[in-house]
Structures are given as C-alpha cells and as structure tokens.
Amino acid sequence: QKEVEQNSGPLSVPEGAIASLNCTYSDRGSQSFFWYRQYSGKSPELIMSIYSNGDKEDGRFTAQLNKASQYVSLLIRDSQPSDSATYLCAALSGTYKYIFGTGTRLKVLA
C-alpha cells in the first residue's frame, strides 16, 4: 500500500463545474497536509495547506481533512481551463517524512 494515494486520472470536468480531487494516506501519525499544482514542464507550486479536521477555504479552493478516515480532498469551484494541471497531495509525518502522492491529472473542458 502506498503511503499517500491518489487516483491518477485524468479527471475531466466542464468549465464552471466543481472539481473534486481526493487523497488517502496510511500513516496515522501524519499531521500536516498540502496540495500542490504542477503545470506540464513546470515545478510544483504550493496552493493549500491544512492541519486540522474540517474545511479550509482560499478563494476558489477548499481543502478538506478527515483524520479519522485518513483522507484529504481539494475542491476547485468554478473550474477554469487554466486549472488544468496535475495536482499533488503531500503528507508530513511526525518524523519529518514528507510523502507525495503520484498526482491526479485534471482536465477542465471549455
């Protein structure tokens, strides 16, 4: 079992819809969670971090964390073609292990 799992996609959503990206993790000691966006040929860019159960909103992005079920999700409202990218989930454990998932490719269709 991979430590941080994501569906590789592609996840295709129409422009203006909500894109829902999911991530599960296996280490219950993980304390902090992060979402990155990576455009083709570019380096990953940190877009959200979440540390406690519940929702955290930042503009069109909402991160959700459920530690009991060991999942993290990222919602993108009013999806735009410019949101088309690979989204990486990462978890930081208590032993400073920072584990990335393999990413989900999102395609927003105009």
Add this chain to the structure above:
Amino acid sequence: KAGVTQTPRYLIKTRGQQVTLSCSPISGHRSVSWYQQTPGQGLQFLFEYFSETQRNKGNFPGRFSGRQFSNSRSEMNVSTLELGDSALYLCASSLDGGGRFFGPGTRLTVL
C-alpha cells in the same frame, strides 16, 4: 522574498561523468529537499537536509549524494552518470514543518 533558485537550469553530460547541482533556498528556510522527476514517475524523494544535517534519505544508490552549507544553500552530486539519470531535479525549501517551495529545477540529460 526571492524564491528558490537552482543552477544550472540545463545540463548535458555523458555516461560516466559526474555532475553537481546547486540550490539556494528562500531566505530563512533551513530545510532543503531534493527530488528527481521523470515522465510518468512522479516525484521521487532523494534526501532532505536541515541545518547542515541529512534528516531523511530516499531509496537511491550511493552515487547520489548531497550536502548543505551553513548558509542553508545545498548541493547534490551524482557520480558515474547513467542514461537513466536523465531527469528534472527539483530542490524545495521550507520552514520546518511547513509547505515546501520548489525551485524551477535543473534538467539533466545524460547521453
């Protein structure tokens, strides 16, 4: 604040050679991590340095090594290059426990 910088941005080497890549973190960041990324492989963790000490290491052969200096700048070295080492090498810096900020990467081609 200036972002993470990496030099060189592009590098072409031949098999058997060695290479050194450099990374300057965001000012104040003491953690520097290195990753290898190849098409379809995702981010493969190489190692992490914090205050000049290697804190974590990925599953790469001993040909891959790194170090961190007192000013937090870091270098990674790959000796005896193989064709399979062709990849984008990414450096990321962070405040301890926070999100990681990536540099633009060094694209290494081994011929």
